[in-house]
Amino acid sequence: MARIAGINIPPNKIVSIGLTYIHGIGLHSSKNICDKLNIPKEVRVNNLTEEQVLKITDYINTNHKVEGDLRREVSLNIKRLVDLVTYRGTRHKKKLPVRGQRTHSNARTRKGKAIAIAGKKLTPQK
Numbered sequence: 128m129a130r131i132a133g134i135n136i137p138p139n140k141i142v143s144i145g146l147t148y149i150h151g152i153g154l155h156s157s158k159n160i161c162d163k164l165n166i167p168k169e170v171r172v173n174n175l176t177e178e179q180v181l182k183i184t185d186y187i188n189t190n191h192k193v194e195g196d197l198r199r200e201v202s203l204n205i206k207r208l209v210d211l212v213t214y215r216g217t218r219h220k221k222k223l224p225v226r227g228q229r230t231h232s233n234a235r236t237r238k239g240k241a242i243a244i245a246g247k248k249l250t251p252q253k
Contacts, residue, residue, distance in 0.1 A: 129172050129180045132193050138173035145172045146183070151193035160186060 129136045129145075136145040146157035161168060164182050166175075175183075187193060192200065208216035218225045224234050235241065 129175060129183075131180065131184050132187055134194070136172050138171070140172055141168070142166055142170050142172055142175065142183075143168060149187070149193050151191060151197040152187070156191065 128138050132149050134149050136148055143154065143157045143161050146152050146160060147154055160183065164179070164186060166179060205219050209220050210216070215225050222237060223230060224237050228234060230238065
């Protein structure tokens with residue numbers, strides 16, 4: 128099992144797919160890494176040599192911000208927006224969608240489970 132950037136890469140995955148398990152590396156970046164390091168596309172993680180794993184680790188450490196550093200940078204950016212009291216910062220603080228999505232009928236994943244409001248029941252009219 129290869130361990131890159133503190134993450135155990137699943138051994139039976141193709142290298143470009145396995146690298147996406149690292150936070151901050153998507154499919155496009157992982158394919159670019161494989162191309163730059165001349166690693167064949169069909170090779171699986173358990174068939175990588177120790178030298179190839181070291182090359183991947185060094186390349187990621189020098190050229191990409193991943194895992195803890197990336198999470199820290201994102202959280203600091205959000206904290207900066209909240210401290211400056213920008214519109215986006217207030218949306219983050221209220222746990223509402225930040226990028227202009229509607230909230231009247233959607234945004235349940237961001238807002239959380241719907242809460243029933245007491246006394247909202249409609250009374251029948253005479």
